[in-house]
Amino acid sequence: GAGVSQSPSNKVTEKGKDVELRCDPISGHTALYWYRQSLGQGLEFLIYFQGNSAPDKSGLPSDRFSAERTGGSVSTLTIQRTQQEDSAVYLCASSIAGGAGELFFGEGSRLTVL
Amino acid sequence: DQQVKQNSPSLSVQEGRISILNCDYTNSMFDYFLWYKKYPAEGPTFLISISSIKDKNEDGRFTVFLNKSAKHLSLHIVPSQPGDSAVYFCAAQTGNQFYFGTGTSLTVIP
Numbered sequence: 492g493a494g495v496s497q498s499p500s501n502k503v504t505e506k507g508k509d510v511e512l513r514c515d516p517i518s519g520h521t522a523l524y525w526y527r528q529s530l531g532q533g534l535e536f537l538i539y540f541q542g543n544s545a546p547d548k549s550g551l552p553s554d555r556f557s558a559e560r561t562g563g564s565v566s567t568l569t570i571q572r573t574q575q576e577d578s579a580v581y582l583c584a585s586s587i588a589g590g591a592g593e594l595f596f597g598e599g600s601r602l603t604v605l
Numbered sequence: 606d607q608q609v610k611q612n613s614p615s616l617s618v619q620e621g622r623i624s625i626l627n628c629d630y631t632n633s634m635f636d637y638f639l640w641y642k643k644y645p646a647e648g649p650t651f652l653i654s655i656s657s658i659k660d661k662n663e664d665g666r667f668t669v670f671l672n673k674s675a676k677h678l679s680l681h682i683v684p685s686q687p688g689d690s691a692v693y694f695c696a697a698q699t700g701n702q703f704y705f706g707t708g709t710s711l712t713v714i715p
Contacts, residue, residue: 532707533611533706533708534649534694536702536704582649592698594641594649594651596648596649596650598648599648
């Protein structure tokens with residue numbers, strides 16, 4: 492597709508359940524980022540993938556969070572045993588090369604944990 | 606620690622007037638500074654950027670000013686239009702890392 496695609500756009504889940512969020516970056520973009528925006532907060536960095544290099548996981552808030560990027564393209568962010576504080580909009584972004592400038596964002600996945 | 610700060614959560618401006626959005630940062634090693642615009646239920650979209658070696662960059666109605674000694678940058682929109690109403694995020698980049706502010710919600714009143 493022409494832009495960064497994220498799914499689902501909305502997810503409501505019960506506390507304790509696992510969720511998976513998907514990101515399909517722009518074709519040819521080697522860098523992929525996950526951010527989240529909680530209510531009233533800025534964009535919080537979660538994880539960064541660049542090509543085949545080991546990901547930068549320094550922003551993941553706990554070991555319940557994990558992400559993978561298969562074949563250097565699609566990425567999945569997994570949250571295990573969800574908590575209410577995980578409720579946020581999860582945004583994926585890609586860029587041509589890590590550190591080269593602007594990020595292209597998807598529309599986000601809004602997660603609500605009841 | 607918040608490395609990029611936007612201290613004004615909201616701003617209202619009359620159509621045709623200038624909008625000035627401000628941003629402060631703490632890390633003198635940032636290479637680039639960027640502004641993103643976000644409409645409700647959409648992802649942020651890139652608006653304009655400036656290299657740390659410059660002090661001004663202009664693109665149409667949008668101008669970004671960088672004051673490195675004060676660790677401050679600002680986005681000027683002139684003239685402001687109702688379609689500019691959105692949340693504006695300031696971001697700073699060093700290496701592969703981007704740091705975002707909390708955003709300023711701009712309302713342009715017709």
